[in-house]
Amino acid sequence: xxxxxxxxxxxxxxxxxxxxxxxxxxxxxxxxxxxxxxxxxxxxx
Numbered sequence: 591x592x593x594x595x596x597x598x599x600x601x602x603x604x605x606x607x608x609x610x611x612x613x614x615x616x617x618x619x620x621x622x623x624x625x626x627x628x629x630x631x632x633x634x635x
Contacts, residue, residue: 613619
């Protein structure tokens with residue numbers, strides 16, 4: 591996985607941005623991400 595060069599202060603807009611964020615914060619995706627972080631103890635994979 592490649593890290594993004596966008597900082598937290600930058601706003602990303604464009605077609606599909608809203609749908610992408612909705613998918614990212616969807617409960618199932620959040621739980622999957624949480625389990626991955628817990629299983630690798632927060633280390634980058």
